[in-house]
Amino acid sequence: EALEFTPAGQYSTSEKKTPCDKVTGYNNFYEFGTGKDDPAQYAHNLKIDPWSLKIDGMVEKPFVLDHASLTQRFSLQERIYRLRCVEAWSMVIPWIGFELAEILKAARPLSSARYVAFQTLYDPEQMRGQNSRFVGGGVDYPYVEGLRLDEALHPLTLMAVGLYGKTLPEQNGAPIRLVVPWKYGFKSIKSIVRITLTDKEPPTTWNKLAPDEYGFYANVNPKVDHPRWSQASERRIAGGGLLSRNRIETQMFNGYSEVAPLYKGMNLRKYY
């Protein structure tokens, strides 16, 4: 379904975009299986209308967004972002969405709120990975993620409802997902049903599963290796066969240096 949006502006990169079929055919969405092509194969039956996204917790005005208001309540804009997966591959994706800050401001966070917790839909009947430990990679569902409030309010932090000019395909996290371009891809939680403001650091799925490999912050950082592989470089998936020389150096914060002040004085080796 086509969307109306303002074209890409100051926050977008001009790098070569990853072809649409690669963005929609190569996904990590363990709710539909651990293979990269499982989501494209099994997610199309996910029922996204009706949908309900609840914003609650430490806010003055909790509210619920239904399927129509996801694309209508806030004005949509295109953001062409680099996406860096923790597995050391990357893409350039033209998302369509609005800033998470708009949702949060509408809900008016209490002054005591310090973190934002996110939750993916839990529906084992629709999501085969939630039904079986083997299909779902042993993840404890529902998938949960979190950001510090100042990270959540940063203008780069996007709630995406579309890509390549159209509404999100199910395998990319329809009907609404988070996109935090300076963090590893697993932070950008898909198919969100709940956003809760809280005063404590919320648990996050991959951190619970392997705390020594995946931290709460998960900022893209070429100097801090994953225990099993280097994060100093990445392969950019852009098209072309085996011979495309696509290994590039990984940039601090995935090249989004404007977020550096958020982490001033923090030891990013400890808070990985």
Add this chain to the structure above:
Amino acid sequence: MAFSVFKRPARLTKLQIWVGKCLAHLLIAGALVWQFVQGFSDNLGADPVQSLLDFTGQHAIHLLLFTLCLAPLARFTPCGDLIRYRRMLGVYTFVYALAHFSTYILFELQLNWPLIGSELVKRPYISVGFAALLILLALAVTSFNTLRKKMGKSWQSLHNWVYVAVVLALLHFSWSQKTIWAEPIFYWLAAFIILLPRMQYALRARKQRQRRRKPA
């Protein structure tokens, strides 16, 4: 020592063995070449490098396990001639493992030598896989009949390292996954079942040796 549960042996003629080998070459070598051709022309999904790594790695393990099936199959089925396919499959295991390693070096790390060096040393799951490859290399280069005769008894002790290679290869496979609840668990189970007759045999042989050592 070998016994057969079937009375009548089913022998294969020279022609049948030859045809079987030709078909196996066509299938195993053909599949590998085809995958690489598809990879070069960008027809292997979004990330042809990852697809090739998965294809070569998983099939190297399939071939290794299948190679190890042949001895018990030759012993417990009427067709002892199956053993004559073992060397070919063993060598193909090495070829697939080498293709896996080459894909990693050439297309994943793209000949970034400092990175290749540090990954081989610093990452246990890569080191373990590399060790398995070295074992398979040693087995492949000593697979010729002339060499086998020359080496005498030491040939068998060298080739018993294949059991170490299985364990290392499966460790590499398991370790490469993000979670423990993944396919490799089934491969460990399969390997255990395939190696069970050998373990029983080894245990029995050991007991017999101990009995012989006791004074009458």
